[in-house]
Structure formats: C-alpha cells, structure tokens
Amino acid sequence: xxxxxxxxxxxxxxxxxxxxxxxxxxxxxxxxxxxxxxxxxxxxxxxxxxxxxxxxxxxxxxxxxxxxxxxxxxxxxxxxxxxxxxxxxxxxxxxxxxxxxxxxxxxxxxxxxxxxxxxxxxxxxxxxxxxxxxxxxxxxxxxxxxxxxxxxxxxxxx
Numbered sequence: 001x002x003x004x005x006x007x008x009x010x011x012x013x014x015x016x017x018x019x020x021x022x023x024x025x026x027x028x029x030x031x032x033x034x035x036x037x038x039x040x041x042x043x044x045x046x047x048x049x050x051x052x053x054x055x056x057x058x059x060x061x062x063x064x065x066x067x068x069x070x071x072x073x074x075x076x077x078x079x080x081x082x083x084x085x086x087x088x089x090x091x092x093x094x095x096x097x098x099x100x101x102x103x104x105x106x107x108x109x110x111x112x113x114x115x116x117x118x119x120x121x122x123x124x125x126x127x128x129x130x131x132x133x134x135x136x137x138x139x140x141x142x143x144x145x146x147x148x149x150x151x152x153x154x155x156x157x158x
Contacts, residue, residue: 002129003105022132029099030064041065066154076151112148
C-alpha cells in the first residue's frame with residue numbers, strides 16, 4: 001500500500017484504485033494510463049514538481065494531454081518565475097519515482113495548484129504512488145486534502 005492510498009484511507013476519501021501493467025517502453029506514463037484504463041486523457045492528471053525563483057518547490061496537477069504553462073503557474077503561485085525541478089530532487093522530496101509521483105502522501109506537503117479543467121470532471125485519476133497504479137477521486141476531495149487551489153495552468157492548445 002502506497003503512502004497515497006494510506007492518506008486517502010486516513011482522510012476517509014471516496015476513491016477507487018485502478019491497476020494496470022505498466023509498459024516500460026511507453027513514451028508517456030499519463031497517456032499510457034488513460035489508454036489502459038479506457039478513459040479520456042483529460043480525466044487523467046499528471047503530477048509535476050516545479051521550483052520557484054526563490055528555490056521553493058510546488059506541485060502542478062494537470063491533464064496528461066496538456067502542457068504546463070510556466071507563466072500561468074508562476075502567476076498562480078504569486079512568484080515571478082518557475083521551472084521544472086531536478087528529477088533527483090523530486091524523488092527525494094516526494095518519496096516517489098518519476099512516472100509514479102502522486103500528489104497524495106508526499107513526504108512533505110508542497111503548495112499545490114490543480115488545473116481548473118479538473119472542476120468540470122466528476123472524478124479524476126492521479127498516480128497512486130507507483131507506475132501502473134492510479135487513484136480515482138473527486139477533484140474537490142483532492143483539492144481539500146492537499147489544500148490546493150484551482151487555476152488555469154495549461155497551454156490553451158489542449
């Protein structure tokens with residue numbers, strides 16, 4: 001049981017666990033999850049860890065078929081600039097491996113922004129803490145648990 005599932009249980013969230021066999025050759029973990037679970041890509045969300053201009057970390061949660069807009073993310077956090085965090089630092093700080101980073105159950109709770117498109121979904125899928133394991137839950141439950149806010153953080157090409 002991953003820390004993400006433990007936290008979901010502790011918080012008494014309504015959730016469903018979905019498991020699939022991860023293909024190590026898959027070019028995109030998130031798109032692979034959507035395909036193998038048989039759900040629309042805009043319902044599966046990836047967890048990205050970014051670093052702000054003052055060296056603090058934050059989490060962006062966005063649909064797997066979209067791209068993080070760095071300027072919008074910086075604005076949502078109230079900072080001037082952000083960039084992707086170093087992968088080794090991400091694994092050390094979250095306790096998860098890349099491709100399996102869950103927004104839930106991280107070693108340290110980081111400021112979190114969820115793309116506003118999540119609010120249109122009854123439920124969304126995020127990593128449950130390892131590749132091939134997803135947790136489906138209400139976007140509002142996720143936001144409340146993480147003390148996250150919703151904002152437009154993606155490029156509008158999606």
